[in-house]
Structure formats: C-alpha cells, structure tokens
Amino acid sequence: MRIGVFFETYRGEEQLWDSPAAKAWLALFALAMLLLPWWGSDYIVAMACIVGIHLVATLGLNITTGGAGLISLSHAAFMGVGCYAVSWFARWGLPFYLALPLAGMLAALIGMLVGLPSLRVKGMYFAIATLAAHFVLGFLFREWTPVTGGPRGVTIPPASLFGLELTGDRRMFYLIYACALALGIAAANLGRSYVGRAFIAVRDRDISAEILGVDLLRTKVLAFMTGAFYAGVAGGLLGYFYGAITSEYFTFSLSVFYLAAIIVGGMGRVLGSVLGAVFMTLVPECLRLLSSATSAWMPSLANLLLPMGQVVFGLLIIGFLILEPHGLAQIWARIRRTFHLWPFRT
C-alpha cells in the first residue's frame, strides 16, 4: 500500500509527475483522450474542442494572473487579435503551424503595447488599465472594417496538413489538443524555471523581488506577453474551429469568464487551469441540458436560461472565493490525499 511520495534527490522533487501511479493514470487518460473522436458522439467531440480552446486561453491567463499576479481583463481582446491575425495569415497561404505561433506572437506584441505603459501602475489600477485596453481593442475590432471586417466579421479557410484538410470537429480535435498539450507542458515547465519563480516572487511581493535581483519591468512585461501569446494561439484555434467569426465573440464577459475559470480551478497551477476550463465550460452546458429536460413541465424556464446562467456564474465565483480560495485543484489534492492515506485520516 502506498501512503505517500518520497524523494531522495532534488531532481525527483522537481519532476512534473511525481509518482508511478500518477504516471500510469495519466497515460490511461491520454489514451482515452486520443481515442475520443472514435468513441465520442458529435456533441461530445464538439464540446471537447471548445473545452480545449478555453483550456489554452486559461493556461495563459493563469501565467499572467495566477503566476505573476497581474490582473488582466483584456484576455478576450488578445484572443481577438490572434483570431484576426490567423484569418490574414491563412489568406496569405501560411500553413497553420506557422500561422498559430505568429498569431500568438502578434497578440504578445499587442500585449506588450498594452502592458508597457500600464506597468507604471499595479494591482487594481492595472486591472482598470487592462479593462480600458479591452474596450479600446474591442472598438477597433468593430470599426476598423478593412482589417477586421467590422460587424460582418472574417472567414478563415480551414487548416491543412500534408494536403489533409482539418475540417470537421474530429480532425480539429487533434490540432486543438496538440496545441493544448504542448502549451500545457510549457506552462508546467515554466513553473520550475528561473522565470516562473521570478513571476511568483513578483506576485507575492514585487518590491522584495526587485531587491532580490529580479528585473521587475522585464518580468512583468514577460508575464503579460506570455499570457497574451497563449490567448493569441487560442484565438487562432477558435478561428480555425468556427471558420467564420465576428467581433461579437470577444466580449468583456469572455475576459471575465477566463478569470473565473482560474479562480474556480485554482490560481497559479496548471492543474487548476485544466479543471477550471473544463468545469466552467460544462456548467452552462449542464444548465442548458437541465432546462431542455424540464422544458416539458416548465416551458417558461427556457427563457430564463441566460439570466439563470449569470446567477450561477456569480454564485460559483463568490462561493469559491469564500469557501475554497485555492479552487478545484485543492479539492482534487484533498481527495487524492484521502485515498493515499486511507484508512487513516488527515
């Protein structure tokens, strides 16, 4: 019986997956995900794709906000930048494996433009600056018609790999999850590098971090740009997934949705991003299924779906903040520990 995980070397402490059992479960999970387009219904595959896109964006925000403590309310706008960028790159004939990173880099560049001047301020003031940046970018999306198509939006030709067009949810699924996996591992590795530790030092006490030799400006801009890069890639994936998109998609509520996802999931942890993105995407779906199931008895409930969703969203945020500030990742850790230590209790 296993009662805990022990290490004899520093390298052991640092590794990403700590125990053989965890590795086995992860391999099983990866296999199930790999085969999902074969066993899942259309609905499940489509939902999995949307979860995957949200996951990429959430991973990015969790670096900016959960890691370096910079509250970004303009995450959805950076997704928009990525999406429009991909639409242009695809029209120029760039393949997706160049278009997606370039879109991410463009979003990071815009992020730097937003972030550099805003870094004169911090905390709440920084959040308000990013809020303002979000609305200015949103205004550009709506009004700069030659580039963004204005309210009519843009269309994105499907991605293709070696002549195989990645159309349909089942093929997009692999593209989305390949990106999510690569970026997820990158985020996890970032956490154990010098840069990731500098982010955490800046989050916890930026003045102390500066005294310890962390270059504050460079670290903060880097954190903000990394988050924007992830958002840009997520926006590009979104463009490939839907094929056509308008500025309506990149609302302030979407920015708030990602913040809520990292709070519910657990700030500053990759597992938190994953759980948060999955949970926050599935909750409104469950509400929708619930209301369509009960619509036979209460037809009026369907009209209340949207406001009901808002109420539940608000309750979830407040509930997690007050009752479980470390989010679902902490709950998961507690469940794991309970099983490890059974029949003893912590």
Next chain:
Amino acid sequence: MTDFYIFLEFTLLGLLSSGVAALIALSFVLVYKGTRVVNFAAGEVMMLGAYCYYTAAALWHWPPVLALLAALAAVAVVSTCIEALVLRALAGQPTISILMATIGLASLLHGAVEIAWGQDPLETPALLPRMPLNFGEVMIPGAAIGNFLLAAALIAALVAFFRYTQTGIAMRATASDPVTAATLGVDIRSSQRLTWILSGTTGTVAGALIAGAGSVSPALASTALSVFAVVILGGLDSVAGVILASLIVGWLESLTVGYVGGKMRDVFPYLVVLVILVVRPHGLLGTREIERL
C-alpha cells in the same frame, strides 16, 4: 455666431449630464475610500435601484418621491447584505479575490434582475418634470437641468454629512486608518456598513434619474463601467476630484460626440482612462500611494 451657439449647447449639455455621472462615480469612490474595494457591481446596484423605482412608481402607481424612497430602502437592505455576506468574509484577501467577488456579484445581480423584470426596456415615469428650456438659440432639455440640480444638492448634502456630523467624521476616520479608528472607539464595522449603504443609495438616485429620463433596461448597468474615466481622472479616493473630473469628462465627451461622431462615445472614456493611468495614475486630486515593505 451659430458655431459658437453649437459649441455652447454641447458645452451646456455636457456639463449638465455630468451631474448624474458624478453620482455614479461617487458610488464607486465612497466604497473605495471607505473599504478599499473597487466595486464592479456598482452599475448593477444602480440598475437594481432603478428597477425598484420602476416597480413602485409604474406598477404600484406610487408618487415619484415615495417610490424613490422605497427604492432607496430596498437598495440599502441589499447593500447591507452584500457587505455582510461577501465583502466582510473576504476582508484582507488579495486584490484579485475582491475584484472577482464584485464581478461575481455584478453577474449575480444582473441575472437576478433579468429573471425578475425581463430584458425589455420598461417605460418609467419621470422623477422630475420633463420640459425643454430655450435660451435664445440654445435648447436644453428640462430633465437635464433638474437632474443636475438634484445631483448637485445630493452631493452637497453628502459632503456636508462627511464634514460636520459625528457619523460622517467617524466614517472618514475609518477610511483613512481603520486600526487607529477602532482604537479610538469608532465602530468601524458599522462605519463600513454605512459606507456601502450610502454608495448603494447614491447609485440608486442616479439610476432613478437615468430611468426617469426614458426607460429602464439591463443595459443601464454597462453605463457605470464608462464612469471609470471620471473616477480615475479624479482620483479613486477623492470626492472633490470626482466632482471636478465629472465636469471635465462630461464636457469633453459632449464635445467629442458633437464634433467627432457618436461612435466615439463608446471608446472615449476608456481612452481617457488609459491616458490618465500612464500620465498621472493617482488622478487629479487622489492621494499618491506610498508603499512600504
């Protein structure tokens, strides 16, 4: 000369509209000054107040003044609940927790209002008489003047309250240093509760004024976000700054809309916010934050 009259009309309209904006901004500033919380739910509280006013005035056919008082009472109760159940529980938490809690509250209130009253705009009886006034060639809607005067009176009353009454002084003491205030015998909990109630009621008056000028709809809440321009320009913790800034922003906004185009109205406040935060983050009259380790 007509150019000058147009300029004068836009100027007057802008300055007059600033009264209500100052009220909304004040409902942000009061809470920030008193409890260091930037209240993203201020717009939703204002909307809730406007809907309560609508219910009393239009559905129950109460006289406008009585309806406003009923709305104020209802919002006072809601504000007390918000303070006691959410913000008290999160006291001392990092910025992001408090910010997200108020955003969560905003979502919760928005959804609840839509469930209770629906999404369509509802015609609301005016709080003040609607009659246009003519000064030569300059035409000013009467509601604008009435709103401005009422807002000015309310702000003057609030300033007097903070300056001369014992409760007001206790609230200022709590705002500037809660620990010292508590040592000196100020009941800081009731001070903070009162701060939230005052902020909610100020917002409700603004909401009722806006609703009374036409109709009330869930879109009302989003107008509150654009008031950030006023709040940031004035300084997040300065009542005098808010009054000054609301006049400046109201005037500039009216001129921008008049000369550049109505679309600019959506983006103008946020451009102001970005410029101020880069040039002078603490605003015109706000206190510069000094950080100690």
